[in-house]
Amino acid sequence: xxxxxxxxxxxxxxxxxxxxxxxxxxxxxxxxxxxxxxxxxxxxxxxxxxxxxxxxxxxxxxxxxxxxxxxxxxxxxxxxxxxxxxxxxxxxxxxxxxxxxxxxxxxxxxxxxxxxxxxxxxxxxxxxxxxxxxxxxxxxxxxxxxxxxxxxxxxxxxxxxxxxxxxxxxxxxxxxxxxxxxxxxxxxxxxxxxxxxxxxxxxxxxxxxxxxxxxxxxxxxxxxxxxxxxxxxxxxxxxxxxxxxxxxxxxxxxxxxxxxxxxxxxxxxxxxxxxxxxxxxxxxxxxxxxxxxxxxxxxxxxxxxxxxxxxxxxxxxxxxxxxxxxxxxxxxxxxxxxxxxxxxxxxxxxxxxxxxxxxxxxxxxxxxxxxxxxxxxxxxxxxxxxxxxxxxxxxxxxxxxxxxxxxxxxxxxxxxxxxxxxxxxxxxxxxxxxxxxxxxxxxxxxxxxxxxxxxxxxxxxxxxxxxxxxxxxxxxxxxxxxxxxxxxxxxxxxx
Amino acid sequence: xxxxxxxxxxxxxxxxxxxxxxxxxxxxxxxxxxxxxxxxxxxxxxxxxxxxxxxxxxxxxxxxxxxxxxxxxxxxxxxxxxxxxxxxxxxxxxxxxxxxxxxxxxxxxxxxxxxxxxxxxxxxxxxxxxxxxxxxxxxxxxxxxxxxxxxxxxxxxxxxxxxxxxxxxxxxxxxxxxxxxxxxxxxxxxxxxxxxxxxxxxxxxxxxxxxxxxxxxxxxxxxxxxxxxxxxxxxxxxxxxxxxxxxxxxxxxxxxxxxxxxxxxxxxxxxxxxxxxxxxxxxxxxxxxxxxxxxxxxxxxxxxxxxxxxxxxxxxxxxxxxxxxxxxxxxxxxxxxxxxxxxxxxxxxxxxxxxxxxxxxxxxxxxxxxxxxxxxxxxxxxxxxxxxxxxxxxxxxxxxxxxxxxxxxxxxxxxxxxxxxxxxxxxxxxxxxxxxxxxxxxxxxxxxxxxxxxxxxxxxxxxxxxxxxxxxxxxxxxxxxxxxxxxxxxxxxxx
Numbered sequence: 001x002x003x004x005x006x007x008x009x010x011x012x013x014x015x016x017x018x019x020x021x022x023x024x025x026x027x028x029x030x031x032x033x034x035x036x037x038x039x040x041x042x043x044x045x046x047x048x049x050x051x052x053x054x055x056x057x058x059x060x061x062x063x064x065x066x067x068x069x070x071x072x073x074x075x076x077x078x079x080x081x082x083x084x085x086x087x088x089x090x091x092x093x094x095x096x097x098x099x100x101x102x103x104x105x106x107x108x109x110x111x112x113x114x115x116x117x118x119x120x121x122x123x124x125x126x127x128x129x130x131x132x133x134x135x136x137x138x139x140x141x142x143x144x145x146x147x148x149x150x151x152x153x154x155x156x157x158x159x160x161x162x163x164x165x166x167x168x169x170x171x172x173x174x175x176x177x178x179x180x181x182x183x184x185x186x187x188x189x190x191x192x193x194x195x196x197x198x199x200x201x202x203x204x205x206x207x208x209x210x211x212x213x214x215x216x217x218x219x220x221x222x223x224x225x226x227x228x229x230x231x232x233x234x235x236x237x238x239x240x241x242x243x244x245x246x247x248x249x250x251x252x253x254x255x256x257x258x259x260x261x262x263x264x265x266x267x268x269x270x271x272x273x274x275x276x277x278x279x280x281x282x283x284x285x286x287x288x289x290x291x292x293x294x295x296x297x298x299x300x301x302x303x304x305x306x307x308x309x310x311x312x313x314x315x316x317x318x319x320x321x322x323x324x325x326x327x328x329x330x331x332x333x334x335x336x337x338x339x340x341x342x343x344x345x346x347x348x349x350x351x352x353x354x355x356x357x358x359x360x361x362x363x364x365x366x367x368x369x370x371x372x373x374x375x376x377x378x379x380x381x382x383x384x385x386x387x388x389x390x391x392x393x394x395x396x397x398x399x400x401x402x403x404x405x406x407x408x409x410x411x412x413x414x415x416x417x418x419x420x421x422x423x424x425x426x427x428x429x430x431x432x433x434x435x436x437x438x439x440x441x442x443x444x445x446x447x448x449x450x451x452x453x454x455x456x457x458x459x460x461x462x463x464x465x466x467x468x469x470x471x472x473x474x475x476x477x478x479x480x481x482x483x484x485x486x487x488x489x490x491x492x493x494x495x
Numbered sequence: 496x497x498x499x500x501x502x503x504x505x506x507x508x509x510x511x512x513x514x515x516x517x518x519x520x521x522x523x524x525x526x527x528x529x530x531x532x533x534x535x536x537x538x539x540x541x542x543x544x545x546x547x548x549x550x551x552x553x554x555x556x557x558x559x560x561x562x563x564x565x566x567x568x569x570x571x572x573x574x575x576x577x578x579x580x581x582x583x584x585x586x587x588x589x590x591x592x593x594x595x596x597x598x599x600x601x602x603x604x605x606x607x608x609x610x611x612x613x614x615x616x617x618x619x620x621x622x623x624x625x626x627x628x629x630x631x632x633x634x635x636x637x638x639x640x641x642x643x644x645x646x647x648x649x650x651x652x653x654x655x656x657x658x659x660x661x662x663x664x665x666x667x668x669x670x671x672x673x674x675x676x677x678x679x680x681x682x683x684x685x686x687x688x689x690x691x692x693x694x695x696x697x698x699x700x701x702x703x704x705x706x707x708x709x710x711x712x713x714x715x716x717x718x719x720x721x722x723x724x725x726x727x728x729x730x731x732x733x734x735x736x737x738x739x740x741x742x743x744x745x746x747x748x749x750x751x752x753x754x755x756x757x758x759x760x761x762x763x764x765x766x767x768x769x770x771x772x773x774x775x776x777x778x779x780x781x782x783x784x785x786x787x788x789x790x791x792x793x794x795x796x797x798x799x800x801x802x803x804x805x806x807x808x809x810x811x812x813x814x815x816x817x818x819x820x821x822x823x824x825x826x827x828x829x830x831x832x833x834x835x836x837x838x839x840x841x842x843x844x845x846x847x848x849x850x851x852x853x854x855x856x857x858x859x860x861x862x863x864x865x866x867x868x869x870x871x872x873x874x875x876x877x878x879x880x881x882x883x884x885x886x887x888x889x890x891x892x893x894x895x896x897x898x899x900x901x902x903x904x905x906x907x908x909x910x911x912x913x914x915x916x917x918x919x920x921x922x923x924x925x926x927x928x929x930x931x932x933x934x935x936x937x938x939x940x941x942x943x944x945x946x947x948x949x950x951x952x953x954x955x956x957x958x959x960x961x962x963x964x965x966x967x968x969x970x971x972x973x974x975x976x977x978x979x980x981x982x983x984x985x986x987x988x989x990x
Binding site: 013014016017018020021024025027028031032033034035036037039040041043044045047048051222223224225226228238239240241242244279280 | 508509511512513515516519520522523526527528529530531532534535536538539540542543546717718719720721723733734735736737739774775
């Protein structure tokens with residue numbers, strides 16, 4: 001086994017270097033590279049993917065992993081989990097024909113700039129041929145990767161959130177539908193007017209300055225990461241020491257950049273707080289998308305929309321926008337950032353209606369992957385379902401089916417993890433409050449105490465354990481329980 | 496040979512993909528990545544370099560190249576040149592021990608952020624241990640790569656400019672010393688005062704806007720490249736379709752960003768105008784550093800400092816800086832951008848004194864590589880020699896030995912190509928004027944006609960020929976002749 005372990009570690013080093021290249025290239029494509037440059041160099045991305053595919057499926061590497069897998073009882077816990085995952089990963093990778101894999105990588109890197117243009121120009125037809133090919137690949141994936149336990153959409157769901165299947169998500173969304181949907185309908189029936197002060201212009205430079213301040217409040221280590229602008233805010237990291245976030249600034253929306261900053265810095269905190277010993281392994285980063293989203297939503301909603309948080313930081317914001325916020329009290333501001341209303345765009349949706357946006361996507365994806373719904377019918381179906389759930393109809397595809405980047409990346413099965421994340425956040429909040437008074441700790445002016453609790457109970461594990469396992473460790477033995485989430489929302493919005 | 500060619504093309508595709516990764520990672524390090532991120536991930540850069548080393552020295556690849564080399568008479572001209580270069584490259588690469596190569600790659604990626612800090616803090620000692628190791632490697636390189644024809648510093652010089660050795664450079668610099676140095680001494684004896692108007696503050700945003708305008712004037716295709724900011728302006732490209740430049744903006748210097756923009760766009764034009772058939776081969780990009788620099792300096796100095804150019808574009812600049820340039824006539828502006836004076840910083844030096852800055856570095860490098868001069872003595876030696884040539888002494892190392900990034904990258908042998916570039920630019924200018932009146936063509940408002948001439952006579956070849964060969968093709972059979980350069984300068988500055 002010693003020889004196999006040596007070979008594994010040697011190859012892992014190279015594979016990580018290739019992942020680092022992917023990380024930087026991906027960052028570059030989303031923040032810098034010109035549209036035609038991306039298209040012209042999609043050939044290089046394809047070649048890099050192919051090389052990674054070949055490394056993963058290299059017979060000698062596969063053999064080494066197989067030997068380590070057989071002897072996994074002798075490995076330390078972290079490496080054992082990593083080898084188990086790698087063993088599964090190799091088996092799955094080999095099931096995807098190399099030509100399909102290469103063509104798909106090339107397709108996805110070409111699709112992104114087209115998607116951006118299609119969204120900007122409200123032109124679904126421009127993006128349609130790309131999305132059709134992407135969906136085609138995802139459907140094939142469910143066949144290639146099917147196992148006894150996983151079929152159809154479940155195959156994709158498990159890729160994004162291990163151990164979560166349609167049966168489990170259906171249960172979760174059914175609970176939301178039973179307890180939350182009637183509550184939301186009632187709460188949002190009468191549209192609450194946007195206060196006049198919120199309709200002012202808010203200087204982008206000042207928004208940027210405040211978002212920098214928020215990164216300090218959240219103790220983001222700026223020597224190990226940066227903040228930049230992009231079409232759609234995101235977080236991207238490699239190890240604990242290179243963690244990057246982006247944001248976008250709209251003059252006519254003060255809240256948008258603030259909550260994007262808190263959300264993405266939440267993701268970044270998770271990455272920065274992984275145990276450093278996991279750098280240079282495949283066990284770093286977040287445990288899963290749902291667990292990652294639980295952290296970003298915890299900071300964004302549970303903390304970032306609380307009165308306790310703004311009692312400390314609103315004066316700073318008010319000072320920055322002296323003219324605009326002069327006559328806006330703390331209570332008015334907190335009420336504004338916690339308004340619930342029917343709206344079109346998921347990323348701008350409030351905490352209460354948010355899960356409905358996710359539910360819509362979950363149901364659409366189920367139908368798309370099963371073949372019940374075709375890409376060409378997506379815009380119409382989206383609008384129909386949207387109207388049914390929200391009582392309002394998107395005026396454009398930009399505000400409808402084209403609003404999210406995920407499908408352009410081929411990320412079918414990803415969306416449900418967002419709602420899962422919010423639910424896990426509530427469950428963790430409940431547990432954290434048993435250890436200390438979370439909102440009271442905000443009086444210290446930063447989130448240090450919260451960060452430390454999350455580091456100790458969630459972040460430090462990186463991806464060295466499954467998310468459900470980490471949740472059990474963090475909660476003292478509980479399984480995922482969405483009732484905390486529904487209780488939290490109904491309680492908060494009943495006030 | 497068919498099998499070997501197939502294998503070569505297959506491996507070339509992968510090697511190009513790795514070069515693309517290098518290109519993006521390099522860009523990222525110089526424009527985005529946080530200092531500690533770079534240090535933490537230097538391990539990944541090392542692994543990527545090692546993989547490239549292994550690909551180049553892979554016995555099967557080497558064998559294929561050897562077979563193609565033997566049969567090179569049967570290959571088309573472009574591939575023949577590429578194989579000849581690759582054959583030499585493999586032989587050279589194999590002469591460098593892999594551990595040394597890997598350690599050096601890691602060293603260089605760590606050295607960059609340290610260099611930036613050392614420069615900002617005027618702290619040569621901080622950078623010294625890194626530079627010592629870099630010099631140590633470069634000296635070893637001259638031993639590893641020595642041939643019958645090339646020894647010592649010549650080994651490095653040839654790496655940056657094939658077929659140019661100390662003997663040739665000495666001849667060139669001796670000519671400059673004989674004819675130019677006395678002329679410069681006389682011209683700069685009495686310092687010309689900086690006009691009051693040039694000491695105003697020039698808004699950075701407006702400078703940015705004007706530099707964007709200049710990229711249009713120079714017909715830079717913005718869909719295939721971007722412009723960003725960095726510590727030190729540079730151009731970086733991959734193929735014809737991803738060509739990037741950076742700039743820096745100083746409120747107290749209007750000229751700095753303008754001439755950096757023209758200079759870097761000159762480099763970029765060369766890259767964008769290579770023949771597209773060279774994409775996906777190793778024969779794209781510029782033929783050499785000297786040839787590349789000839790293009791940037793041609794646009795920057797010959798074109799960009801001419802009255803004919805500003806007769807068209809000064810009104811735009813004046814409109815942008817309405818208040819600041821209100822009372823500054825075209826003649827005053829042109830006189831200002833063509834002032835000659837003794838100054839400390841190469842990149843900010845005027846056209847006339849510039850080659851003296853390069854001569855200084857050439858002489859220092861000769862001594863450093865031969866071992867006559869040690870790194871610890873560099874700051875003092877720099878200041879001593881500088882005083883001798885310019886009659887003024889740098890007040891800090893930031894304005895002295897630390898001003899250039901090249902040595903932090905291990906680029907010894909690079910500097911002389913800058914002076915060579917200026918000289919080639921004059922030689923090409925002379926030839927171009929025989930075809931059409933270059934300055935008169937600027938009345939059209941852009942550099943289209945000039946671009947076309949350079950594309951046809953220089954750019955289209957990419958690196959598929961040696962620079963001296965391209966120069967002969969462009970000039971109708973002439974060898975490099977620095978007299979054009981000296982004539983040009985003395986003529987221009989005698990007016």
